[in-house]
Amino acid sequence: LAAAGYGLLGGLLGSVLMVFIGLTLSGSGLIYLWPVAILLMLINARFLCFAYAGGLLALTNLLFGFPELNIAQVLALVAVLHMVESMLILASGHLGAVPAYFKTPGGRVVGGFTLQRFWPIPIVALAVVGPAAVQQGVSMPDWWPLLKPEVSGNPADLVYTLIPVVAGLGYGDLAVSRRPGEKSRLSALFLGVYSLTLLLLAVLAQYHRPFALLAALFSPLGHEMVIYIGKRVEFQRSPLFVPPVRGVGVLDVVPDTPAWRAGIRSGDVVLSLNRWPVNSRAELEMLLPAAGMPVEVEFLHGPQQVFHRTVAFPGPAGRPFGLLAVPSGNEEEVMDLSTAGPLGRWWMELGRRFRGRNSP
Known part of the structure; x- marks a missing residue:
């Protein structure tokens, strides 16, 4: 119930952001996102995130002209979803933290918490009906929309409608050197900076073509940087839950x-x-x-x-x-932090066999 309540608030925030910038589902090529994301998940579970599928689709469009999509609209959607996710992490990312034992990069077994959250997000999105004269409706300011839809006709004469869409956002993290609340706030900060930067690049890509390439690269690489920095700052500090001197x-x-x-x-x-x-x-x-x-x-x-x-x-x-x-430090049963998918595990096994054959 708590996740659903926070999801409703997140959906409201996402709907306002999408309408404010004029993000539409018409002619933007969003239909390609899910199939590509599912294929990428077979390599690594974290690649299910739209940041990777959106960036990959944008790059293939820029390099090969396929598939047909509105790069600014697709990457703006990725940015808005991550912006909503950052707010949800800030508000409730620490709830339901599960204690576990982990092995640090140095091989030390320490105690900590896994942060796992999922929020169903009901969003009201824009869709273009077409150029038409209507008797009733809401007139938008001259600067709107920031993102022009990929449909024919004068944007000033287009008629938009609101359609309900259900989405889902997930969050997974580790808290080893920080309390779950502090860790979730830090993760929300990193993700918020990423989403704001990507949204700015997506809007600029609408008006200046070079920013399209920059946004396409930043979508997956920036997300990887968020994950890398989060892990680095977490494991650089001394872990909290280690055996004390006494007791x-x-x-x-x-x-x-x-x-x-x-x-x-x-x-x-x-x-x-x-x-x-x-x-x-x-x-x-x-x-x-x-x-x-x-x-x-x-x-x-x-x-x-x-x-x-x-x-x-x-x-x-x-x-x-x-x-x-807390663990004593020599436990054998620890939580597996690997997120490799079937294709990823197959590739790693193939690499191990190849190195084994070529080793002296």
């Missing part, structure tokens, strides 16, 4: 469990159970079944606040304690 670090806590009722939250450090010190996940798991009822928990909240809380713990036959500890 057991807390990655996440399940709501309405003994640990939650004791006041333990993500980022805290459990120091003892029933006055027995704990310094590893193994010690924590060993002491919990023997704890019985009640359980006295000593934990560190923040840099200096130490709390002692007593909560009822049903034991191994009842509900779990509800605490997920």
Whole structure:
């Protein structure tokens, strides 16, 4: 329900932006976007994004004249969708973050969160009816539309109508050195800058042909840069959820469990159970079944606040304690971050075999 509510707001924002710049679905070649995006997804799942399909279609149009499409309209649509996505990420990208263990580029296992969101977006889009005289309607200012439709006739004499369109926007990210809220805000900033830049280039491409090539290149390459910068700034900082010097670090806590009722939250450090010190996940798991009822928990909240809380713990036959500890650093089961599709995996396997044959 929350995703649907945010999706409605995103659809309203997207509709206003599309009408404001005059982005239409008539004669722009948008029909090619989905087939190309699905084909690209077979290489890598992240290529399902229209930034790649739109840029590729624009480049083939500029180089070979096929397919017929309005480059400015297609890339403006990509920009508007990403602008809406950036606002949705800012508002709700951190909600529903799932704790997991990851392996950093250096091979270290750390704790963090996966951010996965999907929003259904109902959008009202423009379509050109044709040159006609109407008795009722809304007169637009002389500067409108910023993007001229790819249809015959004088743009000033064209009649537009509004049609409903349902779209979907998705967001996937990792929070390792930042809290999910901080990470989603940073991602929204990067994506917002990308979408504004692409929209400006798309509008300029309508009036100055050289900007069409620049916009076509920026659509996929700029999106890749957003992903690269996001990962780089995330893994350059020290990870948050690593084993502390003393005690057991807390990655996440399940709501309405003994640990939650004791006041333990993500980022805290459990120091003892029933006055027995704990310094590893193994010690924590060993002491919990023997704890019985009640359980006295000593934990560190923040840099200096130490709390002692007593909560009822049903034991191994009842509900779990509800605490997920940070990894010790040598776990073998970690989340697979690969997004390669079937064709991408086949190509990588082919490369490994080729290198194996040519190795001394």
